[in-house]
Amino acid sequence: MKRSLPVDLSLVLSLATVLGMAMAVAGRWPAHELLGALLAPGLALVYLAGGLPTAWRAVSELWRAHVLDIDLLMIAAAIAAAVVGAPFEGAVLLTLFSISTTLEERALGRARRAIEALMALRPETALRRTAGGAVEEVAAGELAIGDVVVLRPGARVPTDGVITAGRGGIDEANITGESMPVSKEAGAQVFEATVNLDGVMDMTVTKTVGDSTIARMIRLVTEAQAARAPSERFSEWFGQRYTVVVMAGAVIAFAAFWGLGREWEQALYRAATLLVAASPCAIVISVPAAILSALSAAARGGVLFKGGAALETLAAVDTFAFDKTGTLTNGRAEVTRVVALDGDEARFLSLLAGLEAGSEHHIAAAIAREVRARGLEVAKVVDATARPGFGILGRDEDGPLWAGNPYLAEEMGARIDRHELRALADTAQTVVYLGRGQRVLGAVCVADEARPSSAAALAALRRGGVRRIVMMTGDRRPVALRIGGELGLAPDEIHAGMLPEDKVRRIAELTRDGKVAFVGDGVNDAAALARADVGIAMGAAGSEVALQAADVALLSEDMERLADAHRLSRRASAVIRQNLVFAIGAMLLLVTGGLFFDLPLPLAVIGHEGGTVLVVLNGLRLLSDPIRRPKPRG
Template identity: 40%
Template sequence: MAAASSLKLQIEGMDCAACALKIETAVARLPGVSDINVSYAGGTLALNVDPDRTSQRTIEEKIRALGYRPAGSAPQARPALPTKRVREPWWQATKARLVFMTGALFAAAFVASFFLPEWDTWLYATAALISVVPFARRAVAGALAGSPFSIETLMAVAALGAVAIGEAEEAAVVIFLFAVGELLETVAAGRARAGIEALIDLVPRTALRRASTGVTETVAVEALAIDDRVVVRPGDRIPSDGVVEEGSSEVNEAPVTGESMPILKEPGAKVYAGSINANGELCVRITHVAADNTIARIIHMVEEAQESKAPTARMIDRFSRWYTPAAMAVAALIMVVPPLAFGGDWMTWIYRGLATLLIACPCALVISTPAAIASGLAAGARQGLLIKGGAALETLGKVITIAFDKTGTLTRGHPKVTDVIALSGSDDDVLARAAAVERNVSHPLGVAIVEAAKERALELPATFGGGIAVPGKAVTARLKSGFASVGSPRHAAEGTEIPADVRDRVLALESEGKTVVVLMAGKKIEGLIALRDEPRDDAAEGVRRLKARGVNILMLSGDNQRTASAIAAGLGLEARGELLPDAKLAEIGRLKQAGPIAMVGDGINDAPALAAASVGIAMGGGTDVALETADAALLRDRVEGVADLIALSQATLGNIWQNIALALALKAVFLATTLFGVTTLWMAILADTGATVLVTANALRLLAYQPPK
């Protein structure tokens, strides 16, 4: 027996959630098939299949029997570069041909009835019976494949029943309107898919590759390898992820990350595929091949997310399995109970029962959730908010607590000079001398001191020989004026007596969560420098926006409690410090007992906590870990992105419940009017079609969603 292999098929004509459910039910009955994922939003069927038990051809024949067309297959592995489907114009689609055919038959019967009025019933009956054949075949195929109560079944039974009781004209109209409704679903589904496929246009198909000789040549993007150098001219799109090696320019990353302002890129800066180079020529070293760049990952992740079902969608799928047969039973009771129990007219109540069948079509209800989820995922991807599935998108809107890691999440991830206190000379003198001592050292504190001196454009004193570092204590270098050292207050206290007022200053700075270093010349203290990993520029605003939505926020950190509390106090949130990874994991578990919790981290050292939370959110500008480990990732690497995620999720949940309420309300209204004899058959099918179109249109509004500021 061969091992099960992965298969992914593109399905043409699968334009609603009910269609996807029918295909899933049929394929699940085939031997050797497992792990089925059907996405109406993506128009795909993914599964595992044992080829010795069921061949790909058998699967495709089963799909064709249901009235859909397998348009191509691909392995589950990611393609070399995402490509668009070749789509035929809507008026050439199978469903458009059905509209034209049913419309032409009805029009022919209508015209002929003027010349042969005595034959009008037979003319309309003939038109209706011919028109219903394609739908009846799909209904029979669905019944044989395990879906006896499909939408086609309801429509075919209603149409044939109308012909049987002499309402052939209405039967022909019903079939035509049903075909129109299916075509409208196709057009709407195409618009939703275009929202994601538009990302594919962001990546150029060619690049200017620079050879080792300096000569450039135009090559296909797929031909680029890691460590290739490419030239990106002003106005060009960056062909793949990489690092700038030469040149400087502003780069518009809005198409990828949603960042509205161009960002200055200089040597060493990361750039993303699809970003637009603005005003200078760049030489970029490629770090990801075309199949693995940020755009390809975004598209792949959103496609996978659309294939996964949200909890509400699964609930509605279960609901629809008994809803449709229950609706048929109710329609049957409407047909027989009034005539038998109350002496009602048989034809009148059969007619009303048939109208009830049409009103009961669950298409609008079934599509209410997946349409909104697909639009929400696409809207998020356009803004650099990557969400790995409908379940994560739903859960985000329900979280009651958000836990942030500190370093690299709420803070910049590297120390910055906050205070310079001169005890001898000026502040600039102290900073310049300290930077001179530290300039050849790679310790983060030393790098921060040198960076601060550069920002002030200070001229550094010359040193004689390299600095000598004693780990955990000090760095010493020889300046023109003699030996100078930059070290910890404890090290300084070992070499000299620290005055009481200086000790007080050190303690005051440390109480603010800052690290203090002492500049000494010989045994004389010349100044103090305080450093701290400062909050991100948008951290306070991001926290404020989350609090405004009623979310509880706290910070979980491995730093000492004093440092964690100082940072948290400035942002207006609670802090829990000195948490080792296992303690942080236990804290997430404790908080989770009170309700859904989201954990926000850098996607590397916080992986256990991200996995344990209800939703894990990774910061990190599209790094491999950020895209692979968490349930959601923020390409813009901003704290406000968490608030944007929550806002998008809540907007999507609101859209879902609007759709459900709209679908059920319309059905309730038309059911009542049907029982009182107001609704005709063509009005009933128009009501169902209209509800489906309204629900889909409402869901598509999310494609233009912008988070509130």
């Protein structure tokens, strides 16, 4: 419901509450005529304070969207009460309705403001290094890509960037929810609003304030809160149409009661009572109260949902499919063996690093670290083109080059069955081949380890009701079996040697048996993320690709956040069901009382408004159930 009330009316409404209750008593006191006359100005104040804002909203909605909404029902009931000589009951109705409106707005405002609190964490200024080496203080909004910023101990990072000099610990809890500081050195990425705990570091700006991780988080969550979940759309659709039914029903009830011999005042009073009793306020507000609270709770824990639809769908997921590298594994692979067929390992690694320099894959990072550790120069390679699921192509001064898995080698017509290379293929490690045309130049073995949190996360998902978990990887089966065994996966849950199209095909097969979520790193798995019912990107902080490709983004690389997000989505779904059952049940009870048991209007008002506030408060319970943050290690 689009209901709001100016804050400056709060005092007036507090007075109106007292007056309304006093007048309700006055109507049943022997001296009510005298007291009623004395309180007449207060009665007018109640009708003005509670009625005018409600009437304005009702008329605006009718004029703008041609919709008869719940505000119109309340105004009609209050006017009807006044017409039949029960202005005190009408005053109580308007007072409680206005107060419940204010409470709902403030309560839901808590959910909407949870993520916006990040705005207060953004630093207003930064220390920029000038061309001459001096340091000047400038507004953070003036920083441009390529500027060098000095980060002093205790300072907040002004925007996203990369450390170019120095070393220190960064508190990233605002972004990833990670409670422990993260050590940063040259080449490490840092995010806006995180805190430099110690050390002095130079940072090169990679994104302006308007495009920083914090800015994108705020935009994403704002869009998510504006987007309607299916149940929200249904409750709004139901509320609009049901309001028309209630208006028509009240008219029919008035005619029926009058036709049965009641005085017209009594018939109108009963019709007004039905208007209040049958109003679907609680039904309409019950869903967004839970959805907004869950979205905000998840965002505080470093999990961003792209709207209530993703939240609701995740609750229904019973199959999780995982990419291996960078998702279930920590993505920090290490080169364990180098085989250069011509014996020149330095030249071989230089070429391989030059070709992989433009890749964002975790294996490319491992090769780059090995080259730096050996103090080698990176060869100049141009026209590098990634082949997702295969490898990468490029060209140096001697001609075309390629690097990748056996599929790419086969496509190039290169043979990898030489004795020196055959031994690598028998290991449970990832093998990357480097070649020029049909000639293989050599290969490297790269080993990756499972994330410490992966096994616990998969176990938590199973305990949470997930029926099936599968792992998909383009790696060879021995590699996949080694990682899968560490995570407690059965051999039939491990799918190896898969190309991107194979992953998409397998996900399509899994969706025939239920809802499927695919979890990947958001860079190489865009097609699979899009094909699944819910695409979830791991470690998405600072990754535009991940935020665009997925329905859910886990800013942290802690796998247990995924199990927490799944648990939160299921709890939100349960709260929505609780709210709807309670709201519908309360409405049926009040309507039955209004039709058959002469339910007093004040009691209908209290039941209606009380039920509305209760479902809002029940939804807000989700705000106290955020994604768990990891316990400090010690």
